[in-house]
Each structure stands twice: as C-alpha cells, then as structure tokens.
Amino acid sequence: MQRRRFLQAGATLAGLSSLPKLSAAKSADADADADAPVLVVVELSGGNDGLNSIVPFADDAYYRHRPNLGIKQSDLLPLDDHFGFNPGMLGLQRLWQQDQLAIVHGCGYPQPSYSHFTSMAYWHTGVPHRGNEFGWLGRVADQMVTQRRDDILVNVAASASLAVKSKVHTPVVFDDPKRFWRNGWLDGVPSIPVDTASSDTSVQSPNAAYLEAVNRSAQQSAARIRQAWNDYDTPVDYGIAPMDLPKVAACIQAGLDTQIYHVAFRNNAFDTHVAQPALHRRLLSYACDGIYGFIKDLQRLQQAHRVIVLVHSEFGRRVPENANQGTDHGTANSMFLVGEPVVGGHYGQPADLVNLVDGDNLAHTTDFRQVYATVMERWLGVPSKTVLFDEFELIDALTPL
Numbered sequence: 001m002q003r004r005r006f007l008q009a010g011a012t013l014a015g016l017s018s019l020p021k022l023s024a025a026k027s028a029d030a031d032a033d034a035d036a037p038v039l040v041v042v043e044l045s046g047g048n049d050g051l052n053s054i055v056p057f058a059d060d061a062y063y064r065h066r067p068n069l070g071i072k073q074s075d076l077l078p079l080d081d082h083f084g085f086n087p088g089m090l091g092l093q094r095l096w097q098q099d100q101l102a103i104v105h106g107c108g109y110p111q112p113s114y115s116h117f118t119s120m121a122y123w124h125t126g127v128p129h130r131g132n133e134f135g136w137l138g139r140v141a142d143q144m145v146t147q148r149r150d151d152i153l154v155n156v157a158a159s160a161s162l163a164v165k166s167k168v169h170t171p172v173v174f175d176d177p178k179r180f181w182r183n184g185w186l187d188g189v190p191s192i193p194v195d196t197a198s199s200d201t202s203v204q205s206p207n208a209a210y211l212e213a214v215n216r217s218a219q220q221s222a223a224r225i226r227q228a229w230n231d232y233d234t235p236v237d238y239g240i241a242p243m244d245l246p247k248v249a250a251c252i253q254a255g256l257d258t259q260i261y262h263v264a265f266r267n268n269a270f271d272t273h274v275a276q277p278a279l280h281r282r283l284l285s286y287a288c289d290g291i292y293g294f295i296k297d298l299q300r301l302q303q304a305h306r307v308i309v310l311v312h313s314e315f316g317r318r319v320p321e322n323a324n325q326g327t328d329h330g331t332a333n334s335m336f337l338v339g340e341p342v343v344g345g346h347y348g349q350p351a352d353l354v355n356l357v358d359g360d361n362l363a364h365t366t367d368f369r370q371v372y373a374t375v376m377e378r379w380l381g382v383p384s385k386t387v388l389f390d391e392f393e394l395i396d397a398l399t400p401l
Contacts (some may be wrong), residue, residue, distance in 0.1 A: 037341075037379050038307045040248055040261045040294075041137065041163065044287060046270035047116070048313035049280055051334040051353075053089065056102055058082040061353035065360075069276060069321040076359075088284035089294030091239070092336070099344035100295065101336060101398035104371055106351040108332040108364025112315060116268060116329075120314040124162040126372055126388050137260050138166030139387045140376055144259065145169070151221055154251060155262045156244040164262050172221045172258075177229035177247060208310055228254035236297040239289025241265075249297045252307070259380070270313060276326040287311075291338055304340045308398070311336040312368065317354060320360050331357075333365035335371050337397050341379070347395050370395055 056062050057073040058081065076084025077093045077284035085093045095101040110126040113119040122128040126136030134142075141152050146168065153171035155164045162184035164171040244263045251258055265287060272280050291309060316333030332351045348366035357363045370392045373384035378398040385391050 016342050021394050027136060031160060034254075034255065035306055036259055036292075038252065038259050038261070038303075039375055039380060040245075040263070040307060040309045042153060042243060042245075042287070042291065042309055042311045043161075043163075043262070043264035043267065044270050044283075044311065044313040045120070045264050046268035046272075046313070047315045047317060047329055048270040048284075049272060049276065049317040049327050050313075051317065051319065052276070052280060052327075053284060054079070054105075054334050055084045055086060056082060056350065057084050059353055065320045065353065067321070068325060069327065071277075086281060086284050088281035089288045090285070091288030091290070092338070094292055095338055096344060100260040100342055101338055101341050101344050102395075104335040104337070104345050104366055104395060104397070105346065105348040106332045106362065106365030107312070107335045107348070107368040107371065108315070108362075109367055109369070110364075112358075112361075112364070113333045114315065114329040116271070116314060121162060123312060123314050123368065126369055133165070134167050135161065135163035135165045136372060136387060137163045137262060138169070138171070140380060140382050141166050141260055142168040143382045144380060149257065151224070151257050153260050153262075154248070154256070154258045156247050157262070157264060158266075161262055161264065164260070164290055170218075174222075174223070174225055174247075177225050177250070199248065210308050211257065215239065224254070224256060225251070228256065234297050234300070236293050236300060237289075238293035238297075239286060241286035242290030242293060243287060245290050246297070249294060249301070252298070252303050253301050272317070273322065273326040273328060274324045295339060299340075306341075308339040308341055308375065310371065311338065312371075316362065318360055319356055319362060330361050332362040332366075336369070337375070341399055343397050343399075345397070366390055366395075372396055 014145050034089065036366065051062065052069065052071060054072050055076055057076060061164055063070040070088065073084060075087055077089060078086055079096065092101055109122065111129065113122065124135050125132040138151065145152055148168055151172055152169050153164045153166060155161055155171050155173045157173060158175045160171055160173045221384065228250045229247065232253055234246065238246055243265055248261045248263065269283055291311070294309070295304060298307050312335045316330040317327035318330040322328050351362035351365055355363070369388050373388060373392040374394045376382040376384040376387060377394060
C-alpha cells in the first residue's frame with residue numbers, strides 16, 4: 001500500500017471495496033445491532049504541537065524556525081522519507097506499520113481563533129464562527145436515532161463535553177465507573193429512587209414525568225456501566241495514562257448499545273508554552289500507548305473491525321519556537337484516524353512552512369470538517385450536511401458505505 005496519498009479533488013482510492021461496509025443509521029424503534037460501527041473521539045486538549053508530532057525533517061524551514069526545539073532526524077521514529085514520528089509516538093508508529101493509521105495534514109478552518117475556549121467550542125460544535133447549541137456528536141446521534149435511546153452517547157469525563165450535547169438524547173457522562181452519576185448538562189436534576197418513583201404519569205406534570213424518566217434512565221445506565229467495569233479484565237498494557245480508553249473497551253465488551261464515545265486528555269495538558277521537549281514527548285507517549293493498547297484490546301475482544309478512533313486537538317502551535325523553550329498557540333494541525341477499517345496513509349496537503357500567515361502561523365490546507373464529514377458519511381451512515389450545514393469534500397481514508 002502506497003503510504004503517501006494526498007487529497008485530490010475527485011480522487012478515488014483503489015481497494016476500498018475490499019474493506020467491510022457497515023452502516024450505523026437506525027430507525028427509532030430498531031434493536032441495537034451487535035455489529036454496528038462505533039466512533040471513539042479522542043481529544044488532545046491544550047493544543048498539541050503537530051509539527052513536533054509528525055516532524056517534517058526533510059524541510060529545512062522546520063529547523064530554521066526551530067533551532068532548539070527541532071527534533072533531529074536521527075532521534076525520530078521512522079515514518080517515510082519526509083516525515084518522522086516524535087520519539088514518544090511508538091504506539092502510533094506501530095499502527096502505521098500495520099496500515100491502521102491515517103494522518104490528515106493541515107487541518108484547521110478559516111479565520112482561526114487562538115483562544116482555547118473559543119477554538120474548542122468550534123471543534124465541539126463543528127460550526128466555526130456561527131456556534132450551535134448542540135455538539136457535533138450530539139447532532140450525529142440525533143440523525144442516527146430520531147427518538148431518545150439510552151446509552152447511544154457516552155462521554156468519559158468529570159463533566160459533559162459540548163461535543164456530546166444532544167437535542168434528542170441524554171449523554172451518559174461518568175468518570176469513575178464505581179461512583180457513576182449523571183453529570184454535566186443535567187446538574188441539578190433531582191434524584192428519585194427507582195424503586196419508589198411513581199409509575200402513574202397521569203398525576204404528574206410533563207416536566208416531572210420527564211425528570212423521572214431521565215433519573216430512571218440515569219440509574220439504569222449507572223448499573224450497566226458499573227457492571228461492565230466490574231466484568232472487565234484485560235491483559236493488555238495501555239501504558240501509564242490511557243485517557244479512559246480501558247473504560248470504553250469495558251463498555252464495548254459488555255455489549256452496550258453505544259456507538260459514539262468521547263474521551264479527552266485532561267486539563268489542557270498539551271498547552272506547551274514552556275520547556276516543551278521532554279513534556280511533549282511524555283504526553284505523546286501516554287496518548288499513543290493508550291490508543292495502541294485500545295486497538296490491541298479490541299482485537300482481543302474481536303471488536304476491532306467495528307471501531308475507529310478519531311484524534312484531534314483544538315489548534316496546533318505557532319511555527320517558530322518561543323523564548324521559553326516552548327511554542328505558542330497556532331493554527332493548522334494534524335488529525336488522525338486509527339483502526340482496522342482505516343486505509344493507512346497520508347491525506348491532505350502538508351502545510352507550507354515558508355509562506356506563513358497571521359503572525360508566523362500555518363495556513364490550513366484541509367478543513368477539519370472534511371474529517372468529520374468523512375466519519376459521518378462513510379462510517380456512521382449520516383448525511384454530513386444535516387449536521388455541518390454545508391458540504392465538505394470527503395477524504396478516502398475509510399470504507400465508503
């Protein structure tokens with residue numbers, strides 16, 4: 001398989017028809033499909049430095065901009081004749097060698113924001129500069145199942161991400177499976193014991209009935225999550241900080257109906273303004289080891305054929321290094337698609353390190369919504385325009401339906 005594939009208008013990738021074709025679109029009353037495809041979104045919060053992740057060692061401009069932070073070719077993990085992996089990315093390098101990693105270059109959006117809060121809101125809603133009350137994953141779930149269904153969305157976090165906020169569904173949000181309670185968007189909803197809650201909705205107001213139904217669903221979800229975690233035992237090594245991915249594997253092993261998961265590296269960890277080299281390498285090793293362990297665990301569970309992982313950050317870093325041995329907020333970045341159903345290779349046009357824009361930043365070459373649209377249409381069976389409110393060229397990194 002040729003590893004360097006760059007996005008071309010109307011391009012067709014040979015061999016796509018040989019991969020499995022799965023559709024997750026369901027009617028509201030359909031039973032959960034044990035083979036329905038699953039999307040796991042992994043967020044590297046804080047703004048991962050893409051240039052020091054997928055390092056363009058063959059481009060002299062990289063070392064001119066980063067005389068101290070530029071990673072020598074001899075220190076990189078091999079990728080190809082132009083790029084190398086950061087030495088902390090052994091997990092993703094292994095997946096690259098197995099043709100299970102797609103690298104999408106130059107991802108961003110017009111008129112980028114350099115604010116963590118604003119930029120992440122754009123990535124969470126999929127609607128830059130316009131905003132939306134609901135998250136892009138929440139809107140995808142609403143298109144997949146038009147009436148409320150328990151557990152279609154799971155967010156492993158201390159509080160709910162905007163990305164999973166849905167008009168139709170209530171996302172299951174938990175941190176510690178043994179101390180699970182529904183959190184985030186439903187803070188303040190009173191807890192009503194399941195065994196004492198009235199089933200006579202005729203004497204309840206619609207609001208009270210709704211709250212009781214949500215409460216009952218929350219407690220049922222809590223029981224399922226706790227049982228899934230109690231039943232889960234794996235010999236797979238996920239590394240030191242696996243970003244809650246073992247909890248996702250536990251839910252998949254338990255047969256939950258969930259088709260969309262969201263996890264994140266916590267606390268803006270990738271915001272590397274100061275003393276970046278050792279910290280960034282360590283953070284990447286945690287993330288990549290966790291993702292590699294997750295894929296290996298899915299293979300053990302014979303579930304790898306139905307799961308893809310999408311990895312993103314809210315922005316990249318400015319091209320030149322700063323005076324503190326770090327990098328500042330930037331623009332375009334790499335995104336990753338990972339898993340057995342992924343067609344491994346390079347996608348998109350690498351950003352130009354010579355013709356910089358807006359204060360020494362990269363001009364984006366791929367709209368990040370192209371990646372979103374690709375996973376919607378070619379994996380989850382959802383028309384992307386209904387979610388993104390516009391049409392975006394797809395990337396041939398996944399099996400078309």
